[in-house]
Amino acid sequence: MKALLAVTRRRFTKVVGLLASLPFLLALSTPGAEGQPTPNRAPATPSAAAPKAPLDLDPPAAGTKVLLVTGNDYPGHLWRQTAPVLKELLEKDARLKVRIVEDPNALASPKLKEWDVVILHFMDWEVPGPGPEARENLKRFVESGKGMMLTHFACGAWDNNEWPEFKKLAGRVWFGANGGRQHDPHGKFRVDIADPAHPITKGLEPFETLDELYTCLTGDAAIQVVAKATSKVDQKDYPMAFVLNFGQGRVFHTVLGHDTRAYASAGVGELLRRGCAWAAGVEPGK
Numbered sequence: 569m570k571a572l573l574a575v576t577r578r579r580f581t582k583v584v585g586l587l588a589s590l591p592f593l594l595a596l597s598t599p600g601a602e603g604q605p606t607p608n609r610a611p612a613t614p615s616a617a618a619p620k621a622p623l624d625l626d627p628p629a630a631g632t633k634v635l636l637v638t639g640n641d642y643p644g645h646l647w648r649q650t651a652p653v654l655k656e657l658l659e660k661d662a663r664l665k666v667r668i669v670e671d672p673n674a675l676a677s678p679k680l681k682e683w684d685v686v687i688l689h690f691m692d693w694e695v696p697g698p699g700p701e702a703r704e705n706l707k708r709f710v711e712s713g714k715g716m717m718l719t720h721f722a723c724g725a726w727d728n729n730e731w732p733e734f735k736k737l738a739g740r741v742w743f744g745a746n747g748g749r750q751h752d753p754h755g756k757f758r759v760d761i762a763d764p765a766h767p768i769t770k771g772l773e774p775f776e777t778l779d780e781l782y783t784c785l786t787g788d789a790a791i792q793v794v795a796k797a798t799s800k801v802d803q804k805d806y807p808m809a810f811v812l813n814f815g816q817g818r819v820f821h822t823v824l825g826h827d828t829r830a831y832a833s834a835g836v837g838e839l840l841r842r843g844c845a846w847a848a849g850v851e852p853g854k
Contacts, residue, residue: 623669625679631665632848633682634658638689639670645721646827651689653828654719654840661841663850672725675702685715685848688722691742697726697734707737711815715847719840720825723785739812739821740785752781752801754826759808759835762796767852768811768820768842769794775835782806782823795822795839809839811846820847 627633638651655666672690675698680686686709697703703726710716716737718725724742726734735741760774781797783806795809809822820843824836831837842852 623671623674623677624667625669625674625677625682627667627679627682628665632663632845632850633684634664634666634687634844634848635674635680635683635685636666636668636687636689637672637674638668639672640693640695641691642693642721642724645691647689649828650825650831653831654687654689654825657831657837658841658844660837661845664841664844664848672698673702675706677705680705680709681712681714683709683714685717685844687717687719687844688725689719691721691724692727692730697730703731703733707733710737710817710819713816713849715817715844715849716814716819717840717844717847718819718821720780720823720830723782723821723823735787736789737814737819738787739789739791739810739819740787740807742784743786747784747786749801750780750782750784752783752799754778754780755800757781757797757800759795759797759824759839762793762807766792766794766811768809768839768846771853772838772842773835775833775839777824777830777833777836779824779830780826781808785823791821794843809843811843818847818849820844 625635636651636655638647641647651668655668658664658666675686686706706716718738721742723738723740727742727744756776756778758774758776761769761772763769781799783799785807789812791807791810791812793807793810795807796805797808798805808824809820811821812819822840822843824830845852
């Protein structure tokens with residue numbers, strides 16, 4: 569039986585090899601332009617990639633101008649799906665006019681100052697974060713009195729201390745892959761209101777969401793936690809949303825938003841709309 573199987577396997581391998589060579593043999597015998605067999609040709613050189621279209625960074629003429637910056641993230645964070653959902657969710661506040669730009673290096677543009685608030689919706693997965701020009705431009709933007717909002721893994725937009733000042737700007741950042749437990753297992757949990765008097769959370773009720781309960785933040789900047797959740801693993805409270813001032817500007821930072829399902833809760837949408845409005849300097853919830 570073993571000998572029979574070996575012979576059968578050899579015959580099968582030979583047949584597969586002959587079949588695999590058929591396209592090559594057919595190509596040699598196909599007539600060319602003058603009826604002659606087409607000679608062997610070197611493989612075609614791949615055409616150069618089409619140049620990227622210029623980024624559209626001209627803000628809308630009216631409304632609160634919100635630039636949502638995305639384009640790279642950990643593979644488990646499907647930014648091409650979440651960014652449009654986040655835009656739609658925010659624009660339920662008719663004052664918020666959101667533009668998506670799929671290149672974190674857009675932060676270096678001189679046109680950044682024409683926007684009211686910038687949303688960081690990216691992480692520097694396997695590539696450096698935006699360079700010195702973008703960093704200084706973003707810092708000036710917020711210091712001058714504009715707003716910044718961060719969602720989910722944007723706490724790792726410049727990880728491994730690539731830009732030390734980012735920790736001050738973001739309030740809290742991802743402590744890195746070797747820093748310890750990252751989050752509770754993905755699942756449902758309740759988000760509680762930590763500061764019911766803050767304009768973002770005033771009148772907002774606790775809500776349930778399906779997300780990652782982040783336990784992975786580090787930093788010592790003065791922040792004000794407005795929403796929190798209790799870990800089912802260690803029973804400790806962790807910030808789900810917090811605010812801080814940076815220069816003359818306002819920063820709203822939330823770690824919610826793992827995937828599109830994380831945006832399904834009405835409470836999440838309301839929290840993010842209010843947070844974005846507050847960062848932009850307009851009254852939340854109107």
